[in-house]
Amino acid sequence: MSTDPTPAAAPTPKGLLLKADPIAAIFQDEVKTTLASRGSSSLRPRLVGILSTSSEPSKMYAEFTRKQCEALGVDFVLKKTGAALEGGKGFAEGEGVEEAIMEANEDPSVDGIMVYFPIFGPRQDQYLQQLVSPYKDVEGLHVKFHFNLYHNIRFISPESLAAPSSSSGSTTTENDQPPPGTVKSIIPCTPLAIVKCLEHVGVYNKILPYGDRAYGKTVCVVNRSEVVGRPLAALLANDGARVFSVDIDSIQEYTKRPSSTETPSRKYYPSHVVRPTNNLTLEDCLVLSDVVISAVPKDDYKIKTAWLKDGCVCVNVAAEKNFEKDVREKASLYIPAVGKVTILMLLRNLLRLQQYRNLA
Amino acid sequence: MSTDPTPAAAPTPKGLLLKADPIAAIFQDEVKTTLASRGSSSLRPRLVGILSTSSEPSKMYAEFTRKQCEALGVDFVLKKTGAALEGGKGFAEGEGVEEAIMEANEDPSVDGIMVYFPIFGPRQDQYLQQLVSPYKDVEGLHVKFHFNLYHNIRFISPESLAAPSSSSGSTTTENDQPPPGTVKSIIPCTPLAIVKCLEHVGVYNKILPYGDRAYGKTVCVVNRSEVVGRPLAALLANDGARVFSVDIDSIQEYTKRPSSTETPSRKYYPSHVVRPTNNLTLEDCLVLSDVVISAVPKDDYKIKTAWLKDGCVCVNVAAEKNFEKDVREKASLYIPAVGKVTILMLLRNLLRLQQYRNLA
Structure with a gap:
């Protein structure tokens, strides 16, 4: 021996x-420019x-x-x-x-x-x-x-x-510009900030057509609150991603609704499809996920680094740290907070x- | 020995x-009468x-x-x-x-x-x-x-x-008739049904002025959901009761807001006051309660008969039985379900x- x-x-x-x-700085400039363009009289x-x-x-x-x-x-x-x-x-x-x-x-x-x-x-x-x-x-x-x-x-x-209730508006996916007489709907802040971070780090592929820029990506969103997790899963699915939406008692899969089913009689169908994933565990989902986003407001909740797919992108949204200290042993990129x-x-x-x- | x-x-x-x-029958008659009064052409x-x-x-x-x-x-x-x-x-x-x-x-x-x-x-x-x-x-x-x-x-x-948001209307407590040009606001069904049951069994005292008919009564409401418990606690407090609102992690006390604090600058203050009851347990509240209403959707949740005040009124709102089988050993009146x-x-x-x- x-x-x-x-x-x-x-x-x-x-x-x-x-x-x-650096991501916040881009939008600070945008806000400043917009305010300056309105002139001193506004x-x-x-x-x-x-x-x-x-x-x-x-x-x-x-x-x-x-x-x-x-x-x-x-x-x-x-x-x-x-x-x-x-x-x-x-x-x-x-x-x-x-x-x-x-x-x-x-x-x-x-x-x-x-x-x-x-x-x-x-x-x-x-x-x-x-x-x-x-x-x-x-x-x-x-x-x-x-x-x-x-x-x-x-x-x-x-x-x-x-x-009293929204039921009209237009879904234009060719570009991001409002048709005449319309304005952009407001998107919930935190999910939008996360999407902007993902755009910044290249998870959204700008070569793909607008509205499909997350196509090919599998994303795991841990949290399904009405404020963060559910709207985020829908946003990502709308943009083409396959999303695992993980809550304490279930895991669902969100995907974009195929356009062939969008008949006029179905004008109120959400633009994404939600399916139960009865047999998948969090570990199963993580090994498939190119991106892992966690927003669990608990000190002792940690996503195991060992379960992550090698080279994935991890984003921590909670005030608490939902990833282990060694997350970057597996993640190619780790964003520890998006509040800014x-x-x-x-x-x-x-x-x-x-x-x-x-x-x- | x-x-x-x-x-x-x-x-x-x-x-x-x-x-x-028998309580439902009263309102069946009311609905029939209303429909009949509208005539066959409506x-x-x-x-x-x-x-x-x-x-x-x-x-x-x-x-x-x-x-x-x-x-x-x-x-x-x-x-x-x-x-x-x-x-x-x-x-x-x-x-x-x-x-x-x-x-x-x-x-x-x-x-x-x-x-x-x-x-x-x-x-x-x-x-x-x-x-x-x-x-x-x-x-x-x-x-x-x-x-x-x-x-x-x-x-x-x-x-x-x-x-888009309610901010006007009138609060008339002298009687129950809408002023000209107005109609009655809609009250959530389940809390309203519970109040109707309490009126029927005399918990509401018709000798007292309208809007104060639960004055003098202490009520324990077990559940603080947005659909049942919280609106019910507020309704009862608006009508003068002292209400303990019990949720899994806290007990609050709802009481009617004294009218002297209703200055014009406070037009949007809720008509009830909510206070934490830091030191009270469920047992403490039950011994004080003339009425106990429970709406906990769990098979194994039971309110202990031993904790009830002798002669109280108990109302079970959940699909499950929240009271023990011997509840009537203490309760003077027990309503097992209000769905009808x-x-x-x-x-x-x-x-x-x-x-x-x-x-x-």
């Missing part, structure tokens, strides 16, 4: 760590942030919003209610948040409303999200916008935001909604 | 078992039921809806999609439900839409509930109607249902909405 130790294997080439700053857009809990991450995010707004020439007003009030002992978490929303809805000087969630939990928070006027919903959380996303309705008339891009998507929506309200 | 056994205690007087049939109201899962309880409830409608002179059309389709192998649970909703929204011959939930789970189901036009929302699940309930806005203009009243509330809403759509 030889006593010579086997020579240590050459260190595994580590994947790239990509922070969101009103500065005004964003109201509503903070009604004592949550430290929410306070930090509010402070971060303020800095971003100030840097870009956007007015930011922070309204505190409930437990967020200075010296607010005796106020419950969330007390007064509905009123702050309704007042901001009615205030003509307010262009956008951002509420710092979570407040009460997913279901009651979903109720609150529907109270924000679609004309001021910079986060894109109103059912109208989700409906448009699920049905790949990209362009809408500004007036339609005042109607999300806030820019929100400001881009703000600029758009300010215009839509004037057009309506 | 004596070997004589202690004599058995006299059997505890058992509380009353009250099935919902169109029969038409309800569309949308069944898109293979769930047996949903199928049974759909069959039950059909029988009630036929007995009362209401057209009922059952639309099946997804896994509910005959021979629907290969269709997923819920497939096609959005499209069925949108088509029923647009069909002028349809007066009301009822979707058999649960389909996808609470959050995605909440999205679906917002797609139903408020003019056809017989279940009263649209955010508009919840907003009105939380703010005790009882009367609205029929046109306001077309606006719920369906009548839905038909009452149908008749109203048929009118509102004509007025708008």
